[in-house]
Amino acid sequence: MSLLHWAVLSPFLLAIIVPILYKLFRQIHTGWFVLILPILLFTYFSRFISLTKQGDIIMESATWIPSLGIHVDFYIDGLGLLFALLITGIGSLVVLYSIFYLSKEKEKLNQFYVFLLLFMGAMLGVVLSDNLIVLYSFWEFTSLSSFLLIGYWNERERSRYGAQKSLLITVLGGLSLLGGIILLSIMGNTFSIRELIAQSGELMDHSLFIPALLLVLLGAFTKSAQFPFHIWLPDAMEAPTPVSAYLHSATMVKAGIYLVARLSPVFAESGLWFWLVSIAGLITLFWGSFSAIKQTDLKGILAFSTISQLGLIMSLLGLGAAALHYESFGENIYLAATVAAVFHLINHATFKGSLFMVAGIIDHETGTRDIRKLGGLMQVMPITFTVAVIGAFSMAGLPPFNGFLSKEMFLASMVNVLELNIFNMETWGVLFPVAAWVASVFTFIYSMIVVLKPFTGKLQLQLLDKRPHEAPVGMLISPIILASLVIVFGIFPNLLSSRIIEPAVASIQPSLAGPDFQVHIAFWHGFKPEVWMTVGIIAFGILLYKTLPKWQKITRWIPERISLNALYDNGVRGLDRSASSVMKFLMTGYIRTYLLSIFLFFILSLGFTLYWKDAFKLDTGNFARIGLYELILAAIIVIGSIAILFARSRLTSIIILGAVGYTISLFFVLLRAPDLALTQLVIETISVSLFLLCFFHLPLMASRKEERMTFKLNNALISIGVGVIVTLIALSAHSNKLFDSISNYYLENAYKEAGGKNVVNVILVDFRGLDTMFEITVLSIAALGIFAMIKLRLTGRKDKS
Amino acid sequence: MKQNDLILQTVTKVAAFVILLFAVAIFLGGHYSPGGGFVGGLMTSAAIVLLLLAFDIKTVTGILPIDYKLMIGSGLLISSLTVAGGLAFGVPLMTHVYHYVDLPLLGHISLHTAVLFDLGVYLVVVGVTMTIIQTIGESE
Numbered sequence: 019m020s021l022l023h024w025a026v027l028s029p030f031l032l033a034i035i036v037p038i039l040y041k042l043f044r045q046i047h048t049g050w051f052v053l054i055l056p057i058l059l060f061t062y063f064s065r066f067i068s069l070t071k072q073g074d075i076i077m078e079s080a081t082w083i084p085s086l087g088i089h090v091d092f093y094i095d096g097l098g099l100l101f102a103l104l105i106t107g108i109g110s111l112v113v114l115y116s117i118f119y120l121s122k123e124k125e126k127l128n129q130f131y132v133f134l135l136l137f138m139g140a141m142l143g144v145v146l147s148d149n150l151i152v153l154y155s156f157w158e159f160t161s162l163s164s165f166l167l168i169g170y171w172n173e174r175e176r177s178r179y180g181a182q183k184s185l186l187i188t189v190l191g192g193l194s195l196l197g198g199i200i201l202l203s204i205m206g207n208t209f210s211i212r213e214l215i216a217q218s219g220e221l222m223d224h225s226l227f228i229p230a231l232l233l234v235l236l237g238a239f240t241k242s243a244q245f246p247f248h249i250w251l252p253d254a255m256e257a258p259t260p261v262s263a264y265l266h267s268a269t270m271v272k273a274g275i276y277l278v279a280r281l282s283p284v285f286a287e288s289g290l291w292f293w294l295v296s297i298a299g300l301i302t303l304f305w306g307s308f309s310a311i312k313q314t315d316l317k318g319i320l321a322f323s324t325i326s327q328l329g330l331i332m333s334l335l336g337l338g339a340a341a342l343h344y345e346s347f348g349e350n351i352y353l354a355a356t357v358a359a360v361f362h363l364i365n366h367a368t369f370k371g372s373l374f375m376v377a378g379i380i381d382h383e384t385g386t387r388d389i390r391k392l393g394g395l396m397q398v399m400p401i402t403f404t405v406a407v408i409g410a411f412s413m414a415g416l417p418p419f420n421g422f423l424s425k426e427m428f429l430a431s432m433v434n435v436l437e438l439n440i441f442n443m444e445t446w447g448v449l450f451p452v453a454a455w456v457a458s459v460f461t462f463i464y465s466m467i468v469v470l471k472p473f474t475g476k477l478q479l480q481l482l483d484k485r486p487h488e489a490p491v492g493m494l495i496s497p498i499i500l501a502s503l504v505i506v507f508g509i510f511p512n513l514l515s516s517r518i519i520e521p522a523v524a525s526i527q528p529s530l531a532g533p534d535f536q537v538h539i540a541f542w543h544g545f546k547p548e549v550w551m552t553v554g555i556i557a558f559g560i561l562l563y564k565t566l567p568k569w570q571k572i573t574r575w576i577p578e579r580i581s582l583n584a585l586y587d588n589g590v591r592g593l594d595r596s597a598s599s600v601m602k603f604l605m606t607g608y609i610r611t612y613l614l615s616i617f618l619f620f621i622l623s624l625g626f627t628l629y630w631k632d633a634f635k636l637d638t639g640n641f642a643r644i645g646l647y648e649l650i651l652a653a654i655i656v657i658g659s660i661a662i663l664f665a666r667s668r669l670t671s672i673i674i675l676g677a678v679g680y681t682i683s684l685f686f687v688l689l690r691a692p693d694l695a696l697t698q699l700v701i702e703t704i705s706v707s708l709f710l711l712c713f714f715h716l717p718l719m720a721s722r723k724e725e726r727m728t729f730k731l732n733n734a735l736i737s738i739g740v741g742v743i744v745t746l747i748a749l750s751a752h753s754n755k756l757f758d759s760i761s762n763y764y765l766e767n768a769y770k771e772a773g774g775k776n777v778v779n780v781i782l783v784d785f786r787g788l789d790t791m792f793e794i795t796v797l798s799i800a801a802l803g804i805f806a807m808i809k810l811r812l813t814g815r816k817d818k819s
Numbered sequence: 820m821k822q823n824d825l826i827l828q829t830v831t832k833v834a835a836f837v838i839l840l841f842a843v844a845i846f847l848g849g850h851y852s853p854g855g856g857f858v859g860g861l862m863t864s865a866a867i868v869l870l871l872l873a874f875d876i877k878t879v880t881g882i883l884p885i886d887y888k889l890m891i892g893s894g895l896l897i898s899s900l901t902v903a904g905g906l907a908f909g910v911p912l913m914t915h916v917y918h919y920v921d922l923p924l925l926g927h928i929s930l931h932t933a934v935l936f937d938l939g940v941y942l943v944v945v946g947v948t949m950t951i952i953q954t955i956g957e958s959e
Contacts, residue, residue, distance in 0.1 A: 692853035696845070700861040704948055707868050711956050773917040773931060774850035782855060783933040783940070787913045790936075791902055794943040798891045801947040805888065808954045 020078035022092045025062055026146060028055060029139030033132045040128035048127040049117035052135065056109035059142075063094075063102045070096045070521040077148070087209050091148040096521025100360065101145035101269075101276055103518075104367050108268040109138050111496035115375055116260035118493040119382060130170060130258070137163035141269050145276055150199040150209045157195065157241075160273060161188040164265050168257040180253035183586065187250045191240025195277075198233030201226045202284070215283045215528070222287055231285050234277070235294055242274025242328050245302040249582050252313075252321040259378030262317060267324045267370040272363065275328065278335050279359070279526045286339035286527075296336025300453050302329025307460035312570065316377045316387040316472065319464055320370065323413065326457065327366050330428060333454075334359035337431050338527065353527065354434070357537050358427035360522045364514065365412065365420040365507060372500035373409040373468060376402055379493055380472055385483025389467065394477030398486050401494055403473045408501040412508065414465035414559070415458065415552065420507035422552075423539055429454060429548035455551055462559030463566070470563075511539035614736065621739040628746060637753035647688055654681045668713045676706035693778040824873065831873035838866035846941055850929070856937035860944025867949060876956055887953065890946035898939025901932060 032055050040048045066076060077093040094102070113134070120127060140163055143156030161184075169181030199209070205224045206214045214221070221227055238244075243251040254266050265271070278295060285291040306326025313319045338356030379402050380395065381387045396403045408419060415425030432454040479485065488494075507514060515537040523537070562569070604615070628634065658678040665671035683698035764777050764785065774780040782790050845852075846859025870879050905914035917931040 693855070693858070696853055696858050697861065700858060700865050703865050704861060704868055704952075707872060708952055708955070711952060772915060772933070773929065774933070776849060776851055776853060776855070778853075779849045779855040779937075780933075782857065783850075783936050784913070784915055787902065787933075787936060790940060791898055794898060794940055794947075795895060797947045798895055798943055801891060801950040802888065804951050805954045 019080055020092075021062075022076070022078040022094070022146070023080055023090065025059055026092060026139060026142045028059065029135040029142070033135040033139070036131050036135065037128045040131075044122075047117050047122045048131050049113055049120070052131045053110065053113045053117070055135070056106045056113060056138065060103065060106040060110055063099060063106055066094050066099050067517050070094065070099050071517055073521065073524065082152070087203075088151045089149050089210075090152055091210065092146040093148050093212070094146065095525040096518070096523070097276070097279055097525040098146050100364070100518055100522045101272070102142060104272075104364070105138060105141050105145070105269050108264060108367055108371055111371065111499060112260045112264040112268075115263070115378070115493060115496040116258070118490055119260055119378055120258065126170075130167075133163050133166040133170070134261070134264070137167065137265065137270070141273070144273055148211050150202065150211060150214075153211075154192070154196055154199055157237075157273065158189070158192050160270050161185060161192055161241075164188075164254070164270055167261045167265060168254045170258055170261070171256070174256065176253070177256040180250075180256040184250040184254045186590070187240050187247055187586075191237040191247065194233045194240075195237025198230045198237060201230035201233065205230065211280060211284075218284045218287065221284065227288065228290065231288060231291060231294075234281060234285070235291075235298075238274035238277040239298060240274070241277070242271050242332065243302075243325050244274070244298045244329060244332060245305050245325075246582050248302060248306065248325045249586055251325055252318055255315070255317040255321050259317070259374060259381065262320075263371050263374035263378070266321065267374055268367040271324065271328055272331075272367075275331050275335065275359075275363065278332065282335065282339055282526050283528055292336055292339045294336070295339060296333045296450075299329045299331070299333025299336055300450065300457075302326065303333060304329070304453050304457045304460075307457045307464065310464040311460060311467070311566075314389055316380060316389055316392075316468065317374070319389075319468055320373055320377060323461070323464055323468075324366075324370060326461065327362075327370065327413075330457075331359050331362055331366070334362065334428060334431060335526075337435065340435075353523065354427065355431035356523050356526050357519060358424055358431055360519050360526070361420075361511070361514070361539065362424035362428065364518070365424050365504070368500050368503045368507065369409045369412040369419070369421055372405055372497040372504065373413065375493075375497040375500070376406045376409065379489040379497070382493070383484065383489055384486045386481075389471040391478065391481040392472035393475035394473070395486060396473040397477070399473075399488050401498070402489060403469075405494075405497045405501045406469045406473060408504050409497075410465040410469035412504045413468075414462045415555065418508050419504050420511065421504070423508060423511050425458065426548045426552065427539075429458070429551050430546065433547045433551075451551075455555065458551075458555045459558050459562065462555050463563050466559070466563050467566075515539055614733075617736050617740050621736070621743055624743050624747065625739075628743075628750060633750040633754060634746070635753055636749055641752075648685070651681050651684055651688070654678075669710070672706060672709045672713065675709075676702055679705075693776070828873045831869055835866045835870050838862060838869065842866065846937070847934070849937060850931060850933060856940035857944055859937075860941040861948065863941075863945050864948040864952075867945075868952060871952070871956065876953065885949075887946045887949040890942050891950065892946075894939045894942025894944075894946055896939070897942065898936050901936040901939065904932070 032052065036048060036052065039051050043051075069076060075093055075095045077091065080090045082088050082090045113131075116130075116134075120130060137160060140156045140159035144153055144160060147153045147156065165181045165185040168184055169177050171177045172181075202214060202221075203209050205221050205226050206217055208214060240247040251266060251271065255262055257265070282291075303326045306322050306324075306329055310319050310322035310326065313322060334355045338353065338359060340355075377387060379399070380392065383399070384392065384395070386392065412419035412421030415422050429451070432451040435450040436448070477486075519537050604611075655678055658674050658681065662671045662674050662678075665674060679698065679702035683695045683702065686692075686695035686698060764781060768774055768777045768780040772780045772784040774784070842859045842862035842865075845854030845862065846856060847854075849855030849859065867879065867883065870882070902913050905912055908914075915932045915936075917929055917933070919927060919929050921927050
């Protein structure tokens with residue numbers, strides 16, 4: 019365990035303590051305690067900037083399951099560090115913001131911060147682990163903690179709906195990612211990302227390469243809300259605004275981006291990767307920006323804008339991958355796409371984070387987020403307005419903000435696609451810059467909606483729940499910091515380029531970004547096509563924004579009931595319905611039905627296996643001699659079993675059953691197994707008394723007083739079948755011995771290794787002690803289950819009477 | 820269950836003690852002769868069940884005011900701590916340590932961490948059986 023391990027573990031440890039702190043210091047907002055951790059982590063991680071700048075990689079290992087090749091290896095390179103800084107940096111600001119956003123009187127703060135810390139730790143684990151299985155575990159942990167955060171206001175129906183939707187979709191992707199990871203490990207014989215990258219050349223030719231690629235991409239696309247899996251993100255907006263700012267714009271949704279970037283060196287040589295990633299990204303970019311315009315909820319607009327921006331980054335990563343696939347073409351052009359992706363990732367975190375916080379402030383101070391009700395807030399909230407202008411203009415891609423720079427680089431990369439004149443690129447490749455341009459126009463429009471609709475126009479007080487006023491200072495700190503970053507990164511972009519962007523790009527494309535690779539982001543780069551495209555975007559954007567009411571109806575041309583959301587809803591409903599119909603068929607409420615199906619399955623599956631494996635060979639040579647005592651006991655058991663069938667009352671049959679059990683324990687005595695005999699005797703005693711207790715309390719069946727059961731051929735056949743199968747298995751197991759008996763090992767080693775002479779007990783507590791551990795756990799659960807069931811039923815009855 | 824069976828009650832008073840003592844004996848001797856936590860626990864519950872049958876539940880809870888659910892929990896805790904204990908010394912899970920000592924009166928006996936694990940099993944078994952029997956017996 020190194021310091022790095024503790025750093026990843028620390029949020030989880032703090033999560034354990036938070037509820038205690040919450041209870042102890044009720045008068046202090048719990049957020050203050052939580053705030054310390056991300057700040058500490060941020061300073062800790064920023065120490066690595068100088069190391070990764072030189073191309074160093076920090077690697078710390080710890081073993082977890084060495085026999086399966088699963089190690090908790092964390093490593094920091096440019097890409098991992100960039101994400102770690104985002105997670106802890108934005109995390110600090112979000113926690114600070116949440117202290118003022120969530121009231122300590124009304125909210126369940128302990129739960130909120132526990133979930134948030136779990137999420138922070140999981141996210142750090144995702145971006146820092148080298149082992150794919152460890153990465154996957156943390157990955158699913160982010161889904162779970164985001165589920166809890168989205169459903170934080172679990173009394174609201176929409177919150178529960180959104181939480182379930184995000185969980186279903188992201189976990190579906192997570193499972194597919196797991197499949198991809200397993201295929202990768204089969205191909206490369208390792209779970210380590212670095213080792214997989216090292217052998218990427220050989221992996222290409224493997225037959226499992228394409229399936230692995232598709233499965234991994236499905237995981238990344240669901241997480242990063244790419245079309246058509248984006249539908250969960252708008253519903254996730256039911257979470258408290260700090261959560262939306264953190265998870266749904268800055269960190270979790272970027273996990274998919276991270277995964278694509280991280281595994282680019284493994285997959286990027288395949289053309290399929292380039293096509294899938296860039297086209298999925300472009301469609302998402304276009305569809306997200308198009309859908310954002312028809313939203314009326316401020317957070318809804320931001321959600322769709324996040325979807326579209328994620329698509330933008332994704333498409334840039336795809337184009338960057340083209341550099342590896344189409345080696346002969348000017349590499350720097352495609353490397354530029356990756357640079358743009360990384361740069362925009364940072365920019366998006368800053369401007370979208372501040373915009374979400376602005377939306378939260380508006381919601382908090384006016385009581386609504388509906389842009390149809392809002393207006394004229396400029397006069398009452400000047401600071402918030404300023405932050406909103408900076409964020410939105412950066413999102414729209416206007417100078418001098420950082421969004422402008424990365425948008426220019428994005429447009430430049432899209433234009434560069436035209437130079438890639440292979441396949442049908444000359445014809446179809448035109449679609450890349452065209453789609454990018456159209457999407458950018460929409461982006462401009464929704465950015466304007468975000469800032470102009472709530473803040474300009476007339477203030478309609480009668481529509482608002484509260485009388486609006488400027489937000490408290492504490493709530494403004496975080497958005498102001500983010501907005502200043504937007505400006506600083508916009509004016510001095512090269513603050514980032516050598517420290518953060520170069521190392522990150524070098525880890526995404528190690529083979530291309532050599533030692534002399536340098537990023538220089540220029541503010542003005544001459545009259546290139548992208549500048550004219552930006553001019554066009556602004557001109558068309560203003561024109562379309564002015565005429566918005568006239569054409570906005572077109573955006574609603576797809577009716578709700580054939581949308582992807584409806585597809586999802588119908589799917590979930592259909593699943594519910596078919597599950598309940600299967601339940602109704604199987605769960606009749608009669609134990610007889612359950613036993614019938616269990617026994618039928620037992621007979622068929624085992625009978626078939628015996629037949630299939632030809633296991634009927636009976637070897638009678640090894641049988642023990644049957645003596646007088648055994649015969650007598652066997653006779654007693656047979657007679658007892660038959661007598662049960664003819665018993666006239668429940669009590670009689672229970673007692674006869676007990677007698678059969680005692681006789682069996684006598685068998686153990688004869689066969690010199692005192693432990694078994696002892697256990698069987700006591701168990702029999704206790705179970706008979708338990709049965710008696712149960713039946714004592716059962717109501718007498720009023721109509722047919724303890725009547726004998728009628729003979730049913732089906733039941734008889736099934737019970738005879740079970741008996742025959744069990745006998746056959748016993749005989750067959752005795753006759754076909756594939757391996758030597760293990761008992762000699764235990765006999766030899768019980769005293770030597772475990773210092774015990776009673777082999778049975780040594781096996782129970784030592785050799786197979788973990789089995790015992792889990793058995794007693796299961797027993798405890800069963801006992802508590804019975805307790806809860808009976809006690810709950812009793813209280814229910816009391817309520818009725 | 821309300822019962823009034825004089826012979827059963829008189830015999831039980833003696834027999835329950837004998838059974839309990841026997842249960843403790845086979846629990847402690849488990850590693851060397853037939854017995855152990857599982858059987859010992861069952862035997863103990865058998866003694867308590869005998870008491871329950873002879874007297875009613877109220878009387879027995881008066882004599883043995885034990886929360887059996889708590890007993891399950893403590894048993895699980897003891898066992899899992901023994902399982903995890905090895906980790907504190909840098910050895911794999913479930914590693915046991917034993918040592919022989921000679922004590923006056925008792926003679927040559929073994930001190931074994933396995934008995935701690937077994938104690939947990941014992942408590943869980945008693946707790947589980949008694950929880951089940953008590954809840955079913957009480958629900959009228």
